[in-house]
Amino acid sequence: MPLARFLLSSLKNRSEESLHIYKRFVASERYYACCTRFGASKRFYSSSGRSTRNNTPSLQLPEQSVPPSPWRSFIIPGSVIAGIGGLVFFIHYNDEKRAIPKGQGAKFERSAIQGPIIGGPFSLINTEGQLVTEHNLLGNWILIYFGYTSSPDVGPAEVQKMAKSVEILESKQNLKILPIFVTIDPQRDTPAQLRAYLREFDSRIVGLTGSVTAVRQMAQEYRVFFKKVDEEGDDYLVDSSHNMYLINPNMEVVRCFGVEYSAEELTEAIIKEMKKTET
Amino acid sequence: MALEAYASQSSDSIHTDVLSQARLACYKARDAFYACLEKESNKKPTESAYVGLLYPAECKKTREAYVNQCRPTWVKHFDRQYCAKKRVQRLLDDNESRRGV
Numbered sequence: 477m478p479l480a481r482f483l484l485s486s487l488k489n490r491s492e493e494s495l496h497i498y499k500r501f502v503a504s505e506r507y508y509a510c511c512t513r514f515g516a517s518k519r520f521y522s523s524s525g526r527s528t529r530n531n532t533p534s535l536q537l538p539e540q541s542v543p544p545s546p547w548r549s550f551i552i553p554g555s556v557i558a559g560i561g562g563l564v565f566f567i568h569y570n571d572e573k574r575a576i577p578k579g580q581g582a583k584f585e586r587s588a589i590q591g592p593i594i595g596g597p598f599s600l601i602n603t604e605g606q607l608v609t610e611h612n613l614l615g616n617w618i619l620i621y622f623g624y625t626s627s628p629d630v631g632p633a634e635v636q637k638m639a640k641s642v643e644i645l646e647s648k649q650n651l652k653i654l655p656i657f658v659t660i661d662p663q664r665d666t667p668a669q670l671r672a673y674l675r676e677f678d679s680r681i682v683g684l685t686g687s688v689t690a691v692r693q694m695a696q697e698y699r700v701f702f703k704k705v706d707e708e709g710d711d712y713l714v715d716s717s718h719n720m721y722l723i724n725p726n727m728e729v730v731r732c733f734g735v736e737y738s739a740e741e742l743t744e745a746i747i748k749e750m751k752k753t754e755t
Numbered sequence: 756m757a758l759e760a761y762a763s764q765s766s767d768s769i770h771t772d773v774l775s776q777a778r779l780a781c782y783k784a785r786d787a788f789y790a791c792l793e794k795e796s797n798k799k800p801t802e803s804a805y806v807g808l809l810y811p812a813e814c815k816k817t818r819e820a821y822v823n824q825c826r827p828t829w830v831k832h833f834d835r836q837y838c839a840k841k842r843v844q845r846l847l848d849d850n851e852s853r854r855g856v
Contacts, residue, residue, distance in 0.1 A: 626773045628829040669769050676775045711828045 595721075595729045596697035600658065600686040603671040608684060610727050617653040617750060618723040622700045624661035624714050625673045630735065634718055639678035640739040641746065651750055655681045660702040661714050662691045698729070722749060772826060781825035785833050788814060788821040 599609040621638055623631045638655050645651045657674060659665040662685045665673075670683035685691070695702060702716035720733045720742070730749050733742055771777060791814040822830055 626770070626826070626828075628825075628832050632775070632778060664770065666769075672769050672771075672774060706828045706831060708828055708831075711826055713828050713832060 593728070594697065594699050595723065595727065596694075598690065598694035598697065600684040600690055600694065601667060603667045603674070603683045605667055608682075613654070613656075613723075614727055615725050617651075617725060617746075618656055618721075618727075619653055619746070620656045620658060620698070620721045620723060621718075622658050622660050622695060622698070622702070622716060623718070624659050624716075625665050625669055626661065626711075626713070628713070630718055634720070634735065635674070635677050635681070637737075637739045637742060638720065639681065641742045642678065642680060644739070644743045645746065649747060651747065653746065653750075656684060657681050658684045658691070658694065660691060660695060660700065660716055662686055662688055722746060724749075724753060777824075781821075781829065784817070784821040784824040788817040789837060791817045 597610050599607060602608045619638060619642070621634055623634060625631070635657060638657075642653055642655050645653055655678070657670070659670060665685050667683070667685060670685055674681045674683045698721060700717060700719065702714055704712045705715045706713040718735045720737075721729050722731045722733070722745075724730050731745065733745065737745070795813045825833070
């Protein structure tokens with residue numbers, strides 16, 4: 477208990493000290509005015525005067541009253557703390573704005589989605605040159621892959637996997653799913669290029685391309701990473717997150733598959749998802 | 756509106772060197788080159804390819820065929836992959852020889 481009192485009084489003394497040092501640069505009249513403003517008593521004035529003379533932290537009497545204008549010494553630390561608080565609040569608000577909400581979305585009824593809500597409206601051009609938006613694709617199960625035709629090895633492997641998976645689904649399980657290939661390299665992948673490329677894999681695969689901004693917007697909505705690397709004159713590779721997205725008939729992203737899935741595993745997972753919503 | 760703007764600026768040329776036939780030829784040339792590398796691994800590597808890969812002069816012919824068949828960025832990509840694979844193999848092999856030290 478006396479220790480606490482000692483700590484408290486030494487704290488008050490230190491703030492008093494800083495206050496005095498600060499006041500030294502200011503006219504001393506103000507200091508006296510503060511004292512009188514707060515109705516300083518004689519003992520009050522004398523005790524402050526004593527510490528000006530000593531200028532060393534000494535043990536004050538326990539019944540020392542509050543030093544003159546205590547709130548002034550709290551302006552600077554207070555404003556610093558308020559500034560930090562404002563910064564923290566701003567960062568938190570920014571994070572919340574950018575966050576992907578999990579699962580709930582606008583509909584609170586039984587939603588099949590457990591993960592983050594991604595996907596959104598897009599408008600791209602297919603290999604025949606027609607405009608395709610998400611409205612055209614409603615009502616189908618969709619498997620989307622974001623790739624480009626000049627991919628050395630991963631791209632063709634993934635498209636092959638997709639084609640095989642669709643093949644197995646149709647022949648064995650009689651389930652229809654629409655595979656879509658969206659190019660993340662629209663400058664080189666024209667509709668004719670896409671048509672020639674995809675024809676070799678499977679005629680069912682729909683190829684989508686468009687202007688650079690349209691493709692970038694869709695990639696942003698589906699949170700697909702892609703970046704041009706290895707520039708060599710006109711040629712370049714595109715580094716991307718090779719993900720396949722499974723989309724249900726309501727145009728909601730249900731699952732995403734990476735490169736590690738083989739065609740059989742992909743088929744199994746798709747069957748599981750489709751059966752889950754049908755029951 | 757976007758449709759017409761897009762159609763007007765796109766040409767109809769197709770890059771045939773990424774279609775499946777060209778791709779398969781490229782893979783074959785690449786495999787031939789790497790097989791040559793494996794075969795001549797005891798010879799001293801004198802020539803240098805991309806990204807620091809060295810290969811002996813015996814494999815020069817297969818290297819030419821490889822570089823001609825595939826796009827340069829693809830060659831770089833495959834070379835980098837090969838180097839990484841070799842490094843991992845070396846790491847794993849080394850571990851065994853140093854066991855007990």
